[in-house]
Amino acid sequence: MTITQLYYVLAVAENQNFTKAAEKCFVTQPTLSMQIQKLEDELDILIFDRSKKPIELTDVGKKIVNQAKNIVNESYRIKDIVDQQKGFIGGEFKLGIIPTVMPTLLPMFLKTFIKKYPKVKLIIEELTTDEIISRINEGHLDAAIAATPLLNENIKERVLYFEPFVAYIPKNHRLHATTKINTSDLEIDDMLLLEDGHCFRDGVINLCKVLKDHTDHSFQLESGSIETLIKLSNEGLGMTLLPYLHTLDMSEKNKENLHHFTEPSPAREVSIIYHKSELKMQIIEALQDVISGIIRGAIAFQNVEIISPLPKKQSVLSN
Template sequence: MTITQLQYVLAVAEYQNFTLAAEKSFVTQPTLSMQIQKLEDELDILIFDRSKKPIQLTEVGKKIVDQARNIVNESGRIKDIVDQQKGFIGGEFKLGIIPTIMPTLLPMFLNNFIRKYPKVNLKIEELSTEAIIQKIQEGHLDAAIAATPLHNENIKERVLYYEPFVAYIPENHRLHKNKKVDATDLNIDDILLLEDGHCFRDGVINLCKNVKAYQDDHFQLESGSFETMIKLANEGLGMTLLPYLHTMDLKENEKQSLRFFNEPNPAREVSLIYHKSELKIHIIEALQDAISGIIRGAIAFQNVEIISPVR
């Protein structure tokens, strides 16, 4: 068997279609089908049940795919070893970033990184934490930037920074007069939340420690963006919580509604995450250095309490 055959098997397992798998693998469909057939003949088993639509893995095929993914990942280590030996930092690198981090962090480090490492072909995708975990495990992402800890045995985490939560409390709100706030001051019933699927939303719910009240609430107002939540808060529909970096771009009049928490500041842990196989670790380390060097000057908070992003 060959690495190429195993790559073709992984493609068909993912797309459940020989034609689409061939297209994504940049080969003709007959070539891909023939190589998979040769592998099945050699092993004297069927990896795929072709009678089903879409194509399904057989029971033994599922085990083969799990092992094939390990083998293909490990084969990538050889190029990594050579690149590190030569001191070469380059090639394609697929990076995922969650939506509540991407608009504030990416502009801070991207220019410096591509200027310092011009041979890295960085491909960046905005994804939910759930999609990121799946893509890292399937080998479709080299790394990602997300809120942690995720408690996933297949994923390693390198902490980049701790980002405090900041309350946005408009003039008409009961807490506006407070110079600082405590988590005990919060009531989930009047906090505007991001829509489901955002880990920052889960962090806010964990901070309030009042999930039952939230679930029983007869009025729920959710949004996909912090900008919308700020506008809704200004209209008298409640308050909201923001990540610290997002507050730096607010208008001066909006900053008057910001309230920091009493110490320890509730905060989210932001990390660079990647598969435990540690492929392309030299690029991961370069990314970590680039981001950490810039972020130190932006966030000076030390006394923080990490709020889990996992519900």
Template sequence: MTITQLKYVLAVAQYQNFTKAAEKVFVTQPTLSMQIQKLEEELDVQIFDRSKKPIELTETGKKIVNQARNIVNESDRIQDIVDQEKGFIGGEFKLGVIPTVMPTLLPMFLTNFINKYPKVKLIIEELTTDSIIDSLQDGTIDAAIAATPLNHELIKERVLYYEPFVVYDPRKAATTTGKIKVDDINVDELLLLEDGHCFKDSVLNLCKGSRDTDDDRFMLESGSFETLTKLADEGLGMTLLPYLNTLDLNERKQNNLIHFEEPSPAREVSLIYHRSELKLQIIEALQKVIAGVIKGAIAFQNVQIISPKA
């Protein structure tokens, strides 16, 4: 049994296809298949049910894969120890980012990071919070940027910034002076992101218990803030935006924003990673770069954190 064989098993378990798994681990499909077959023969068990399409793990295979992840992670830790001792920051690093953070935060820090750490091959994927948690647990990503707190026993969190919510309502903005309270929001007129977005969950937690969908003239959920603001412009309701999303609005749309009274409801955005702390030196480098650029954009201190979890 070798570490390489276990990595091949993990690749097939992830992609459920021998050809695609072989591409991801940079070997030919016959080589990968032969190594997995040798492992099955050595263990005298069948890890994969090849009769299923896509390929599935057998019950024994599921247990083997769980243990294989632990073994591969611990073997990777050896290289981590060497890299940290040498002060080396490089190699492949897979980062998940939630959709409501990706378009605002990524342009702020990405150029700085790749210029400062050219030896890091950063692979970024847009994922929902639930997908991020699953991917961190199975090792398919190294870290993620998500709304927290998540209170997950296997995940560590490093807070990057607190981002206030801002009301976008062309109808009320024309007649409102100053700031508003959460209780001033007509939650039955809220235009929301679709299911799967943690920002929607945070908004619903902020307005918990006060939304009555039975009396709605219509219900609408969208995958983008741009769509929500355009619908609000048409007088179809109001929406809440994360603060960074308001910075790129044109002057006309800026006039439709209303800020909350302090403490402003806000989301906590963190860099999260598995408790095994693999590639910690890259995680710390990411945190340092992001902290350096974000402090110039968000200076809010008096906020009330709204969790994305119920």
């Protein structure tokens, strides 16, 4: 039994196809098939039911795949140990970022990080929180930047910053004349939301539900981007809530519609998250240091209440 054989098994289990798995592993399909066949012969069992289309794991195959994930991950740790011993920070690193963080945070730190760690090849992808959790658990992401806490036993979190919610209230709205607003002022029925799948949407719903009991069907107008929400609000279709960093580069005209909350301000907690196996920690720590150093100059808020990013959660965590 070899680690390479287990790696091939994981590839077939994921792709449910020998040809696609071989392409992902950069080997020929006969080579991959032969190695898996050797492993099955050695163990005297079938890992895959080849009669099914697409290919499926047998019952014992499912157990083998779960164990193979642990073994392959632990094998990667050996290289990590060597890299850390040598003080090497480099190699390929796959990073996921949620859509409401990507456009504001990435331009702030990317150039600095690349300059400081030129041997790291960052592969960055915009993903929802659910996609991020799935890919971290499957080993397809090394880390991600997302709103937390996620309360996932397989994922560890390191807080980067707290980002307050800011209300965007157009001139024709009942709250526009209010200097600072309270969460009790919010009415869910005139709130413009991001579409389902965005954790910032869930945070806004949780914030409103702290004081009011509403259901999702109250919402009539939803969008896939924060910029669209601002435009819709300017058309008099309702108010919306924005992450603080999205307000920094606004036009002066739009900034006139911004209203801050009374303290403690509702906020989201943004963290770098990664699998509990803690692979590539030297790069994760480097990212944390660079981002934390840059963000301190942009966000100075401390007196905040952290709103859960999880759907249907109403609890509020105090900082």
